[in-house]
Amino acid sequence: MRTARLGSLGEVSRLTLGGGGIGQIWGEVTRDEAVATLKAALDAGIDLIDAAPMYRNAQVFIGETFGGSPPAHLRFTTKCQLGTPAPGETAAILEESLASSLAEMRLERVDVFFLHSNIHAEGFAYAFGDSAKDRFSTAWSVYVHEVGPTMQRLKAQGRIAAWGITGIGVPTAVIEAIGQPERPDVVQVIANLMDSPGALKRYAEPARPRAVAAAARAAGCGVMGIRAVQAGALTSAVDRELSPNNPDRLDYERAQPFRALCARWGQDPAYVAHRYALSLPDFDTIVLGVKTRAELAMCVQAEADGAYSAAEMAEIDGLGLAPR
Numbered sequence: 001m002r003t004a005r006l007g008s009l010g011e012v013s014r015l016t017l018g019g020g021g022i023g024q025i026w027g028e029v030t031r032d033e034a035v036a037t038l039k040a041a042l043d044a045g046i047d048l049i050d051a052a053p054m055y056r057n058a059q060v061f062i063g064e065t066f067g068g069s070p071p072a073h074l075r076f077t078t079k080c081q082l083g084t085p086a087p088g089e090t091a092a093i094l095e096e097s098l099a100s101s102l103a104e105m106r107l108e109r110v111d112v113f114f115l116h117s118n119i120h121a122e123g124f125a126y127a128f129g130d131s132a133k134d135r136f137s138t139a140w141s142v143y144v145h146e147v148g149p150t151m152q153r154l155k156a157q158g159r160i161a162a163w164g165i166t167g168i169g170v171p172t173a174v175i176e177a178i179g180q181p182e183r184p185d186v187v188q189v190i191a192n193l194m195d196s197p198g199a200l201k202r203y204a205e206p207a208r209p210r211a212v213a214a215a216a217r218a219a220g221c222g223v224m225g226i227r228a229v230q231a232g233a234l235t236s237a238v239d240r241e242l243s244p245n246n247p248d249r250l251d252y253e254r255a256q257p258f259r260a261l262c263a264r265w266g267q268d269p270a271y272v273a274h275r276y277a278l279s280l281p282d283f284d285t286i287v288l289g290v291k292t293r294a295e296l297a298m299c300v301q302a303e304a305d306g307a308y309s310a311a312e313m314a315e316i317d318g319l320g321l322a323p324r
Contacts, residue, residue, distance in 0.1 A: 020058070022061060047074055051079075059101055082097075082142075233248055258316070
């Protein structure tokens, strides 16, 4: 499998195994199949695993699979959904979250520790769910004065090799965070042909994931692409129950022309969506939400087949599914 430089971490595989699928949050999958998929990812050349406490069983499965002694070349991430704590509480929350993740995965350190919250400017109001923003979003003052210093201290202690942000929130705030002197080492960014965060989008301004990825690349940050199939919207069928008004369901319906194009090409939509994400500039590795070995094999084939040509990318973009 090809590799790319992920900021300060150096070379990593172009595909990353995400914890959501093997953690059993993206549709039904047995424990045995989830663990078999984890092992198959290593056999395919994947050397980065993206875990998190909110991925249900992912961290426990990782710990059980490797028993505290993973292959030396294998690297791991984890996350903390911090929100906006009371002043002075951030460090303790981050440290407790990290300690819990390390215990579950039976590791002494992780390679990247992500702030998994949105980031918002002081006084910012979300278009949806603003009354709960302290649960899902971190205020700018907390980010600058508490998150950054805590992450740097954890690096100095050797408990993490690098830190990052999940850059799915308000683009203006994410880009400003990337531009800070104490910037994250890695940024996770939406990477799909619709440029859609789906149900993750709570703010009114356009998502602009490609601008976020370009800003991260220009700042020297590693860039991990997420949601290549937009939570199932860019697959042949959504594998979980969604309400009719769920943004991911609406994206699935809007993506019908994409599925028609895939039918003309004789390709599975998930294969095309992943190969498209791998063809985008500014992304070092694409995080997979796969839960089975069959889904994994399709993504591995997409990576092996290489980037789409300019003409093929133009045909997909010509469907008009992404705002331009």
